[in-house]
Amino acid sequence: MMNNREIYGSSGEKWAQFRPDCAGIDLYTLNLPAPWEYIYQNHDVLLKVDQFGPVYAQANPPGGIQLFRRENGQRFSSWAVWLQSDEMEDGKPFTNFFRPLIDGSNPSKEPQDLKVTFLPHCASYEYRVQNLLVQTEFFVPLHGTEIVMKLHLKNVREKAIDLSVCPTFVPYVNPAQLAPWDKYEWYLKSGVGKDDKELFWSQLLSSTSDPGERRTAVLWTDSENLTGLEISYEKFVGSGDLSCPQTVTDGAYRMKPELTASFGEYRDDNSIWGYPPVYAAKYGCRLESGGERVFTQVLCMPPNTANGGLPAIEDVKKPLVYFESSVYEQKKEEVQDSFKALCRKNKVRTGQEDWDYFINNWLPLQMEWVASLDRGWPTAMRGTRDCAQDYTAMLSIDTAIGRVRLLEMLSCQRSDGWFPRQFSTEGRTGRHDLRGHVDAGAFVIEFVYEYLSYSGDTGVLDVTLPWLDSDGESTVLEHLTRALDYYMVPENLGEHGLCKIGEGDWLDSVNRAGVLGRGESVMVSEQVVMCLQYLAEILESGDIRAEKAAVYREKAEELKKNLLEHAVNQDGFFNGIFTDEGKWIFSDKDPDGEKRPYGPANWFALISGVVPREKRDSVLRVMEMLKCEAGYRLYWPPMGASPINCVGRAASGDAPAGFAENGNVYNHGAQGFLTRALAAVGDGDALFDTLKWLLPYDQTRHPSSVTLSAPYAIVNCWQELPVFKFRSLFSFLTGSVGMAQRAVYEWMFGIRPALDGLVIDPCIPKWMNTANVEFTYLGRRVKMEIKNSGVRCCTPEKVELNGNVAVKTRKDPFHSRTVFVLEKELFQDGENTLRVIL
Structure with a gap:
């Protein structure tokens, strides 16, 4: 079944359904083909989750301390709650995420009424097991390093039930990448005690004796009905492991809750260092028929003192407010309102309901994620x-x-x-x-x-x-x-007058083309043509260094001339790279005998205005050469079957064909750059079509049963590998998100701020007879309507701002079409109305 709002597996089972009014989704199975991840972040802390629970958390991303994490191959979460009752059918423990199961005889087994919900303001995991309702919520506030977990249990049985409730958290509290000889536990000094409520903490010490490197993580947990504790990971798992901890199965928690230690107090009976810690607690819980109980835990990283000492107790206690339901609900409302405001900053309405829904909700959310993730590398x-x-x-x-x-x-x-x-x-x-x-x-x-x-x-x-x-x-x-x-x-220009490539340009897998000092990059040269124009405009707009601006414009023309003279091959498209060996690659005839067009070198030739209008068609034919069932490839065919010298891992056989950049539909460069080029040549039909190939939601183009990734996740590329043809790589960790944002607003709807005002330069599909866009320009709200009764893509005939006809026009320096320019002073405070007639 194909439905862009309801997601089905290849056998027809319903996997998920998008929420209609926000960037939210409900998952109905744990048996998805791969993790479907979602992000919660406020720039102070970042939490990644998937259908199995929390994945990792990092304070001060992307360079800060990871508070906890799953290790490679670990599917279950390092922060979970074990539940067990002798009154249940088999009496075996299970977690608040239902998995891991002690009995692994049926790994596909799922609970009743399962629903995992990702909303912009919180994640929820709920199911029913033998008439016990289990619901877990994770929440990150607008500011601060707190992460809140709420476990809600409700007994809908006809009689009471006695439960053992065992929250378990495995702290990491270290930089994401350690030296190979280091172990994270060597730098942790952990303890458990009580200050108003029970708390665990880990003090990260400095391997270089730098007080500024010290950090402290704290986990607050409930006190009511607490019956046992454990601080040693090894004692906790015993003869089992984290998926089957012995302390949970036999119920014998080593430490009693009558601890008198306060925060920061280390004694033999409450602390551990040198060996891995765990924050494990056990509660007795009796629920009458219809009875409910909420358990709360709050993780945080309060600031250390100036000399790297433990945080002040008043800072440590601040997260206790999240144990109060009224405060918690208020904080959730604040985050919900914040995301509504984020999605109102830019808004489109085209009549393409699924496309509008994705652009208005999921695109701004993922822009927020990417900015904090820095492509996801912690x-x-x-x-x-x-x-x-x-x-x-x-x-x-x-x-x-x-x-x-x-x-x-x-x-x-x-x-x-x-x-x-x-x-x-x-x-x-x-x-x-x-x-x-x-x-x-x-x-x-x-x-x-x-x-x-x-x-x-x-x-x-x-x-x-x-x-x-x-x-x-x-x-x-x-x-x-x-x-x-x-x-x-x-010294940085090669023999063709093009920019030398050094150790590499945008295409990372070509890392040996210029290390000897001869290789040149066509794409970098085209980018520099643009930059010469940009900086000349900056200098001229400030009436400074006018003579230097003139030099830059001359250099741009010279570089264009060199590109057209040396980089265009006999087939009429642009070669990609000139190597240290004195040979062109990504050309009409590479050293291995293949014709191998490379998208970005040709797309930036169009974007930068290097290509004269009469030669555009020969460059655009590269699209046909790169098209496949999943969109447009980066280059084709893949490299490596016959190794090529002086290229790098792409051509040495060290990057398998169909993996990452090697001959794939690489969203950022293959399709993001292409949308910009299509805007430059005024082809709105192809631009919109390419953008739909870049985005993940369309199940007719990228069915989740094939890509194996979440239908909301903008990905790095669609790969062509054995067993997993067109499976996606890297959700969110990609420049494709930013490319999509710019493709929609700058290149398709033509909202392009410039130094002297707002350029109006839409490039929409011919069939789109009307479009409405809301955006903010210099702090002023603008509502734009595009009318396209002439069935055109670009070049407006008339532009009106607040009822006044715009008169200022100019030739765009890159694509040479006439564009309208609205001077800054024409925009009024409050709301502005912009009407564009094609």
């Missing part, structure tokens, strides 16, 4: 180009956080203009990824141009910042000019 570094692209897309939602990231990146720039591949979340003095990739600067320059256009914050250009290799400070404008000049110095 490390202490952000990818420079990744960060620049993601936060460029975030500007239509939040310009303030864009300014923060902009200054962070520029502070980690080398004084010759080069940017690290990844920069430390700890700032310029942290540990960076200094591999010699060269593309980051181009993405940063575009990000700064977009930031200035969205925010109007020209004052940022005068902010002074240090360099990665120098404490001397220079203005943001100087940082930008050095970033651009880096590409123009003779």
Whole structure:
């Protein structure tokens, strides 16, 4: 069955159903083909969950401490509650997520009335077992590092039931990546005690004796009917393991609850260090017929004192408010209201109900996730180009956080203009990824141009910042000019006058094309053509360095000429990379004899305006060469069958065909960049179609029974592998989310802020006779209506703002169409009405 709101397995069983009014979904089975993940985050803490419960939590993502996590191959959660009653049929323990089961004879067994619900403000897991209703809720507030778990039990049996309720939490409380010789437990000093209620804590100590590296995690738990405790993981699991802990099965908890220790007090009877801890508790619970009981636990990481000491007790106790139901419900309402406001910032109405629903609800939510996840790697570094692209897309939602990231990146720039591949979340003095990739600067320059256009914050250009290799400070404008000049110095230009590739460009799997100093990148050269225009415009708009702006425009024309002269092959499309061996790859004839078109080099040729109008069709034929049943591939055919020298893992056989970038439908570069190129050439029909290939929800294009990922999850790519053809890779951990955000609002609906005003340049499908879009421009609300009675894609005939006909037009510097420009001062406070006639 195919239904975009109801998701079915290949055998017709109903897996899930989207909630109609928000970015929410109900799951009706645990037996999904893979984990379906969802994120809760507030920039102070991030919680990832799936149908089996919590996956991991990280304070201060993406570089902070992981509070807990599942290890590789561990399906069950490290934070769960074991339930057991001798009055039940087999008397065997089970968890509040029903799994893991002690009896593994039927791993597909499920409880009655199962429903797992992911809503933007909370996750809920509920089911019925022998007329005991079990419901668990996880919640992250708007601010702070608290994560709240509420377990709600209700007895709908005809008689009372006695239950053993055993919450279990395995703390990790360490950086995500440790040295190979380290163990997380070596740096933890853990204890259990009582201050108003029972609490567990773990103190992370510093392996380098740096007080600033110390952290403290605390878990508060209920006191009522507490009968046992355990702080040692090894004592807890006994002869079993976390999926079958002996302490749960035999009920013999080692420690009694009459502890007198306070927070921070370590004694022989309440603490452990050097060996792994566990936060395990046992409660006796009698529920009369119709009776209910709620158990609460709150995890948090309160701030240490200035010298790295344990947190002040008043900070430790702040999460106790979540034990009060009225406060808890109020905090949930705040988060719910916050997500409603997020989804109101930009809104579309096209008549395509499923598409509108996804764009209005799931896209902004995943933009929020990606910004905090940094493509999902819980490390202490952000990818420079990744960060620049993601936060460029975030500007239509939040310009303030864009300014923060902009200054962070520029502070980690080398004084010759080069940017690290990844920069430390700890700032310029942290540990960076200094591999010699060269593309980051181009993405940063575009990000700064977009930031200035969205925010109007020209004052940022005068902010002074240090360099990665120098404490001397220079203005943001100087940082930008050095970033651009880096590409123009003779030593960084190759024999064709194109930008050298160094250790790599956007395509990570080509990591050996220029390490000897000869290789050139067509895509980077095309990006630099754009950046030369961007920076020239910045210089001209401030009436500063006009002579340098003129030089940049001349350089752009020179680089265009070199690209057309040297990078276009006999088949009329652009080669991708010139290698150290002096050969073109991604060309009409690669060294292995294959014709291998590469999408991004051709899409950026169109995006940057390098391709003359009369030659666009030959470049666009690359689409036909790359089309397959799941969309548009990155390049085709895959590399590696016959190894090619001076390319890297893509062509050495070290990247299997059909995996990750190698010959796949790679959403970010294959389809995200393509939507931008199609907007440049004015093909709204193909743009909308490509965007639907990029997005995951359409079950006719990407059935969940094939992709195996959640139908809401924007993914990195659709792979072509044995057994799993077109299975997805990496939910949320992808630049595809930002590409989709920009594709909808900037490239399809043509809402493009520029330095001198708002450019109106829609490129919609011909069949879309009307569209309504709501957005915010410089703090002012705008309602835009596009009328398309002429069955056209682009080039408006008339634009009206608040009833006044717009008169300012200009030729776009990249695609050469005439666009309307609405000056900033034309927008009024409050609501503005914008009417566009195609």
